[in-house]
């Protein structure tokens with residue numbers, strides 16, 4: 001299958017409703033298999049993806065599963081790889097910043113596109129742009145610290161910015177997107193994923209007031225390769241995200257749907273409709289000026 005890029009909510013809803021019965025049947029079956037032979041876009045080869053059970057969840061989150069034994073990318077990351085690679089390939093040695101550096105995703109991308117730059121949020125008292133020597137389990141890495149709310153790059157200096165499931169952890173996500181928009185060149189592209197639910201309103205779960213975190217609902221944390229305690233979720237995004245991205249200055253805001261069992265790219269398969277997440281990528285273009 002190829003990505004269906006949708007320029008509106010109604011177009012995306014239409015695609016999803018056409019696919020849903022097939023998805024439910026396929027994912028019910030795939031939840032029960034231990035491995036799945038399929039195509040890994042990052043390795044460019046047929047591999048056997050391993051199915052995993054996410055601890056604490058009653059069902060198998062297939063979005064995070066079917067991990068490639070060779071490159072270590074799960075379905076969500078292979079989807080991101082496909083869409084980011086397509087944007088990079090359309091440009092000539094673009095300046096690309098990824099909001100990840102220590103992950104298998106960065107390693108896979110850097111192998112093919114050595115000019116890409118990665119960064120991580122290392123800690124609160126570090127100046128954005130500082131290079132930190134980070135101890136990993138098996139190696140030491142030089143990691144650039146960046147805070148999405150105060151990116152150290154100059155205005156209009158990057159062709160592409162990419163982040164994958166980072167935005168929900170940014171205390172002021174609007175400021176984060178504003179900063180991405182500022183440093184992207186005219187005509188440049190922001191490519192990102194975040195947990196996205198078909199909800200009428202986005203949900204603010206936590207916020208920062210006077211330097212303190214204020215929890216509005218039960219704190220939720222996601223895994224973070226830079227911190228054992230994980231990352232706090234500040235926002236769960238629903239439909240308002242698409243409008244906000246346009247308001248923040250992006251000319252075209254598209255949602256790319258790629259549901260493809262052959263590539264092990266699937267949904268969260270959440271039995272609760274409100275928690276269901278499709279394999280979606282957001283691609284936003286800054287006006288050419």
Ligand SMILES: [Zn+2]
Nearest residue numbers: 040043068071
């Ligand atoms: Zn692979």
